[in-house]
Amino acid sequence: MINRLLPLLQFSDSNFPSGAFSHSFGLETYIQEEVIKDKQTFSEALNVYLQKQLVYVDGLACRLAREALEEKNEAAFFHLDELLFASCLSKETRLGNQRMGERMAKLCYELYPEPILEKYIKNMKEKKAYGHSALVFSAVAFHLEVDKHTALQTYLFSTINSLVQNAVRGIPLGQTNGQKLLVEIQPVIEESTRKIMELSEEDLAAVSPGLEIAQMKHERLHVRIFMS
């Protein structure tokens, strides 16, 4: 029997080298504008980020990728990769996602040499695919036979966890506040997972216009800690 808990703990550890450590995905713009400046303001931002960006883009892609793999529909899996790439209209964030996706795919292939990951890496090399961590994670969770719901929650939690760790350094917030946030957001992760299960394919990649502008503005910040 496969132990499903331990690999999931490994993935959601903020020290897991996914590359998320270097990216704020537009949040740093709000930090510099002092819109995000403490636990309260960051908590509000994190909630919206989860309920919009992660639900409609990364999370929904994670679910749809899982369904594509269950149906052995590789074309659908790679179509998601294309949609995620083309829908990210901020260059910096798009390249950040791509770099993280590539890195995650290579690392995960070392851990779990799955054919779909091999194909993903090959397609990236041949410029037929771009790379996105949501799809890599989905492939690994499918291989580990983690149920869809748990896989989604793990993906959302690990993404939120990295953002919180980045906020602890970037705002900065105290470590205790960071951990409090991770407790407070748990019910919202549950709710967001349910929402992702209810959405349809045509909801994929709906942009949060303000967030996208913040990501674009990040490209023009003079001093920054994060790459996006």
Add this chain to the structure above:
Amino acid sequence: MSLTGAMEIKAVKKAERTILSHCYYEGALKLTRPVYLDENAPSVYMIHVGGGYVDGDVYTTQIQAAREAELSVTTQSHTKVYKTPKKPVVQKTSIHMEENSLVEYMPDPLIAYEQARFVQETDVHMKEGARLIYSDMMTPGWAEDGRSFSYDWIRSMLKVYKNERLVVFDHLFLEPDESISGLMQMEGYSHTGMLLVLHDSVDEKFINIVYERLNTMNLEARFGISELPVKGFMLRILAHSTKTLEELIYKAHDYIRSNLLHRENIQWRKY
């Protein structure tokens, strides 16, 4: 699916000039005769003969630009979407652009009134060297109780394919809830607009100049501009009024016409 209105245009280049080789409309949509504001490239105006879009309306538009053809398409006035108790209004547009063609597609803003639901699907297929200037504005209509977001939802899906490969997917879905006017969503603004420019001569330097020109206007708006995976950029704007959106988009458009297309500026606006 029965259509409320449909139109088709095909532009071809004949000697120096682009002419419309095909022009067809039916139902609630009409097209004006082409106007040569630019001496070699026609502008056509789409007209809605009713007062606005209502429940269950379906519209289709097809625009084709042959090799080297240059065409501008706009509307005669705002597109109004009224309440849709049973079925959302659907508008489908497809734009096919052959090698080195130019399409400027810049309609007036959409106004979504109370309880309106609207879905817009636009597909653009571009061949090598094709140049696209595309703008769109989504604005809220007046509501009895003064709310800024009284429409039910607006969905706009724009997909651009270059040589059959998806390169831009702009999916805007505005569904007013408690967070719509806040952080990461509309940031306290009510109006949103975009300008997409795909042209082989766009580079980082050009984008920086456009950014600086818009930035020095000091308008009450929040905007971002970024380079795309193919030569070109996306400009997204949030503002309090249509006027501000238009000022920013037209400023960028004027600069694009003179410095990218090397054409005189044109005035489409009729009021």
